[in-house]
Amino acid sequence: MQIKNLCDACKMTKKAVEYYAEKGLIHPRTLENGYRNFGEEDLESLKKIKVLRRLGLSVQSIKEVLTAADEQRALRTFLNIEELERKIEGEKQELLQELAAKKDYEAVSLRLDGLEQKETILRRLLNAFPGSYGKYLCLHFARYLKEPIQNREQEEAFQRILGFLDAVQFSLSPDLQEYFEMVTGNFDESFVESLEKNMEAAVDDPKSYLESNREILETYAQWKRSEDFQNSPAGRLYAQLEKLNREQGYDTVFIPAMKILSPSYRRYQEELKKADCIFRERYPEFS
Amino acid sequence: MQIKNLCDACKMTKKAVEYYAEKGLIHPRTLENGYRNFGEEDLESLKKIKVLRRLGLSVQSIKEVLTAADEQRALRTFLNIEELERKIEGEKQELLQELAAKKDYEAVSLRLDGLEQKETILRRLLNAFPGSYGKYLCLHFARYLKEPIQNREQEEAFQRILGFLDAVQFSLSPDLQEYFEMVTGNFDESFVESLEKNMEAAVDDPKSYLESNREILETYAQWKRSEDFQNSPAGRLYAQLEKLNREQGYDTVFIPAMKILSPSYRRYQEELKKADCIFRERYPEFS
DNA sequence: TTGCTCCTCACGTCACGTGAGGTGGC
DNA sequence: TTGCTCCTCACGTCACGTGAGGTGGC
Numbered sequence: 001m002q003i004k005n006l007c008d009a010c011k012m013t014k015k016a017v018e019y020y021a022e023k024g025l026i027h028p029r030t031l032e033n034g035y036r037n038f039g040e041e042d043l044e045s046l047k048k049i050k051v052l053r054r055l056g057l058s059v060q061s062i063k064e065v066l067t068a069a070d071e072q073r074a075l076r077t078f079l080n081i082e083e084l085e086r087k088i089e090g091e092k093q094e095l096l097q098e099l100a101a102k103k104d105y106e107a108v109s110l111r112l113d114g115l116e117q118k119e120t121i122l123r124r125l126l127n128a129f130p131g132s133y134g135k136y137l138c139l140h141f142a143r144y145l146k147e148p149i150q151n152r153e154q155e156e157a158f159q160r161i162l163g164f165l166d167a168v169q170f171s172l173s174p175d176l177q178e179y180f181e182m183v184t185g186n187f188d189e190s191f192v193e194s195l196e197k198n199m200e201a202a203v204d205d206p207k208s209y210l211e212s213n214r215e216i217l218e219t220y221a222q223w224k225r226s227e228d229f230q231n232s233p234a235g236r237l238y239a240q241l242e243k244l245n246r247e248q249g250y251d252t253v254f255i256p257a258m259k260i261l262s263p264s265y266r267r268y269q270e271e272l273k274k275a276d277c278i279f280r281e282r283y284p285e286f287s
Numbered sequence: 288m289q290i291k292n293l294c295d296a297c298k299m300t301k302k303a304v305e306y307y308a309e310k311g312l313i314h315p316r317t318l319e320n321g322y323r324n325f326g327e328e329d330l331e332s333l334k335k336i337k338v339l340r341r342l343g344l345s346v347q348s349i350k351e352v353l354t355a356a357d358e359q360r361a362l363r364t365f366l367n368i369e370e371l372e373r374k375i376e377g378e379k380q381e382l383l384q385e386l387a388a389k390k391d392y393e394a395v396s397l398r399l400d401g402l403e404q405k406e407t408i409l410r411r412l413l414n415a416f417p418g419s420y421g422k423y424l425c426l427h428f429a430r431y432l433k434e435p436i437q438n439r440e441q442e443e444a445f446q447r448i449l450g451f452l453d454a455v456q457f458s459l460s461p462d463l464q465e466y467f468e469m470v471t472g473n474f475d476e477s478f479v480e481s482l483e484k485n486m487e488a489a490v491d492d493p494k495s496y497l498e499s500n501r502e503i504l505e506t507y508a509q510w511k512r513s514e515d516f517q518n519s520p521a522g523r524l525y526a527q528l529e530k531l532n533r534e535q536g537y538d539t540v541f542i543p544a545m546k547i548l549s550p551s552y553r554r555y556q557e558e559l560k561k562a563d564c565i566f567r568e569r570y571p572e573f574s
Numbered sequence: 575t576t577g578c579t580c581c582t583c584a585c586g587t588c589a590c591g592t593g594a595g596g597t598g599g600c
Numbered sequence: 601t602t603g604c605t606c607c608t609c610a611c612g613t614c615a616c617g618t619g620a621g622g623t624g625g626c
Binding site (some may be wrong): 047056072076092099103112 | 396
Binding site for chain 1 (some may be wrong): 588589590591592597598599
């Protein structure tokens with residue numbers, strides 16, 4: 001197929017097609033006379049490219065989607081990034097509204113500092129932990145990232161966080177990766193919200209949480225003790241995640257820096273620790 | 288003030304400052320040695336520019352805000368545009384979600400057609416009718432702009448709509464303009480929603496609407512008949528808007544084309560007309 | 575003279591649009 | 601030969617970043 005026919009078929013300009021070819025999204029053969037010859041697979045690619053471009057993905061992102069082993073998963077990864085961007089834009093819009101109402105540029109500027117700091121961290125989180133796990137981490141940490149940096153110590157903690165996130169190599173064995181995606185794949189926002197609420201309740205008042213959820217916790221504890229668990233995908237995933245946390249500095253760099261950067265996160269961690277002690281007293285096998 | 292001091296004071300790079308000077312957002316004097324001399328007013332401008340850029344406004348938009356007679360109003364205008372963009376992006380994100388779930392590129396492509404058509408019309412609506420009136424019109428018409436174009440007739444109607452919106456000169460006398468902004472300035476989304484709901488109820492079942500709102504309608508009708516109304520800003524505004532509608536083709540071009548483009552809008556207009564007849568029977572002075 | 579600041583080009587980015595100038599195919 | 605299609609530059613967009621190369625001020 002020559003370029004004109006192709007352009008008619010996918011409703012694109014020659015220049016756009018040439019651009020995608022140059023960037024390696026499609027692969028026409030070149031004939032002896034210099035003419036390009038496009039195949040059916042190029043047409044199919046272009047149809048997808050057009051939809052994805054109209055949905056706002058960059059050409060580079062589209063290339064990654066098209067060449068990904070699992071197209072769906074790649075799409076979800078970019079979906080997560082776009083979702084984050086949209087949320088940030090929503091907050092920016094609120095600030096613009098405030099500005100239009102009160103004209104206080106300085107107050108808005110301070111809030112923008114906090115917002116941009118949050119954005120950089122969450123963006124790198126998504127980058128470091130692609131897929132649904134990153135999304136979960138974003139939703140978890142977002143609430144503790146509203147305060148702008150106030151002093152040098154926080155600034156340094158912020159830099160350590162970025163350094164950590166740029167360096168992490170989050171890799172699971174392929175089978176566990178698939179299992180992990182399956183489990184976290186249907187995490188939507190409201191579900192994570194309810195998880196967090198649940199966790200909050202447990203942390204706030206661990207004793208009564210233990211009481212009211214005794215049965216389910218007993219069952220879970222029993223399962224975790226069992227050999228079945230150790231050999232199950234869940235058990236192996238748990239072990240690998242713990243290992244990653246220890247080896248890559250999640251526990252030794254990221255969390256301590258977060259506690260310095262965000263006072264509210266420090267409070268949360270302290271409560272968590274207290275709750276954890278009470279919890280371990282009852283279920284020592286969780287340690 | 289020389290450029291280095293200025294950059295330190297507003298935390299920008301030299302290049303950014305030079306760019307804004309080139310685009311005419313700030314106005315340094317040039318000394319004999321070729322050095323630029325910046326004043327306090329340039330610093331103030333740059334602080335605003337920085338906040339507005341971080342909030343996502345283009346340099347051109349910022350220039351318009353800074354040179355506008357009424358800064359707040361200019362800000363609100365751009366706020367409306369950004370709100371529209373965000374809503375569209377939200378819908379695009381839903382489509383991306385659908386794509387990630389079902390991978391049906393063709394279905395998504397069709398829905399994108401409808402979405403993009405809606406976007407072009409609403410964008411030009413905001414352009415043609417800046418400020419809160421445009422926002423109201425957007426919220427009003429958005430619901431009737433979901434269906435993609437199916438035939439040549441609709442395509443032509445679509446083009447007539449764009450032609451109309453690009454050509455309208457929406458101008459009120461300055462005092463009425465101010466009055467209009469005051470009245471519509473606090474139109475937020477939920478308020479317009481309730482207006483639309485109210486209107487829908489009236490159109491759906493005009494008789495019982497007339498019954499249950501008799502008192503308020505009587506008072507309103509009485510006021511509209513009075514000389515007070517003719518001379519009030521409200522009365523003069525009403526007259527000017529009607530004149531604009533007649534003279535600029537709102538009634539003769541835009542509305543008829545909308546009825547062709549959107550079947551749901553045609554149905555709405557038909558219901559409206561029926562309701563209007565019943566209404567006029569009771570209150571002939573409204574004609 | 576040295577080190578610092580200032581200036582004006584000029585090129586790169588991203589995803590193409592819009593020609594210009596030249597060639598192949600029928 | 602004519603009209604159509606194809607090709608490859610090259611420049612423009614937007615909001616700057618990143619030098620390069622040259623000059624002013626102290």
